[in-house]
């Protein structure tokens with residue numbers, strides 16, 4: 001058991017180190033000593049993240065007839081967050097050690113639910129992870145929304161929040177969409193974008209960050225049909241994770257969230273969990289939000305959210321099924337599944353559709369102009385066709401293979417002296433290291 005933990009913990013460190021070494025993900029504000037819970041994406045990381053997000057958009061919006069995109073503002077009227085319940089209930093249990101004054105999320109210090117009480121906590125006899133004492137203050141509710149002030153005056157009337165979920169920008173536009181493009185139920189609105197949560201203890205690389213990205217779908221249904229729509233969307237979530245993202249099926253698990261652990265708006269939630277190096281943890285969730293959000297907007301704004309079904313003549317406030325994906329958790333699952341060590345070879349076995357580059361083109365020797373010229377021709381030919389092609393003439397060929405393996409490039413194409421004679425190149429496979437000779441025209 002101990003050995004397993006060492007191995008698992010080591011693996012996350014290896015991935016973090018690879019991400020930094022190869023320009024995927026850097027700690028935020030690194031030059032100034034960092035900013036806890038924030039991460040910056042480097043050239044390779046941006047490519048990977050964009051491909052993940054683009055694949056999601058393609059799967060859920062472009063390929064379907066019942067989903068539409070939306071891109072709402074991050075800063076919304078604060079009434080949004082009062083109506084949604086976030087001002088009152090978007091809290092984590094905060095506990096402070098009276099000896100060293102470090103603060104922690106109480107439910108993360110033991111086997112507790114989010115609703116852990118001070119009595120339960122004290123009874124569990126928990127040691128402070130910082131100083132080892134057992135002298136705890138009462139558990140307090142800590143609201144996770146980041147506050148800001150809008151406009152030139154900074155007082156209670158100018159308070160606004162950075163959105164803690166992208167979902168509300170969809171709900172507040174429900175009527176705009178219905179009145180402009182007249183979609184038939186059921187239909188979904190999809191949004192990707194930043195979300196912000198003042199996590200008490202951000203941790204585990206990008207898994208729990210203070211600034212992260214969500215990809216959310218609010219799927220509006222007739223209340224009588226919520227169950228079959230929930231099941232269909234759950235199946236589509238699995239298809240996306242397993243087929244488009246290439247995650248191993250045996251590492252993905254559905255958890256039926258018990259009523260006491262569900263968010264305040266949900267009547268049913270399934271968390272889709274993944275076997276990360278840090279353990280089996282939530283990758284994404286799918287929730288039946290009923291008419292909680294549209295109902296609140298209808299009441300608080302005075303604007304009717306009632307939908308009139310022109311096919312059946314029924315009028316009602318639609319109910320909502322919400323598949324909610326976190327980009328960083330998906331990236332972490334993709335990176336974890338792809339990371340592979342073979343002796344001293346480190347390989348990111350990313351699916352071809354996600355790898356930052358599909359090909360790397362090199363001349364065997366950098367100091368032979370005729371090889372460089374030919375390799376440049378091959379490079380441009382492939383780049384015109386596949387876009388995601390890189391050029392590498394640094395170091396020796398062994399070092400180039402090592403670098404391309406670590407950034408997940410599936411194929412390395414090498415131009416050598418034979419190429420000048422017969423127009424063939426060597427193509428080396430990332431996963432097997434096998435090399436084959438192929439005509440340039442057949443690449």
Ligand code: GAP
Pocket residue numbers: 164165166167197199206207208209210212214216282283284285322324325326327328329
């Ligand atoms: N609109 C529903 C909603 O926001 P959630 O379970 O709080 O539900 C959805 O968040 C997803 O967002 C999570 O499953 C996770 O993938 C991601 N997520 C939530 N908090 C996060 C954090 N602090 N850092 C990174 N990802 C996070």
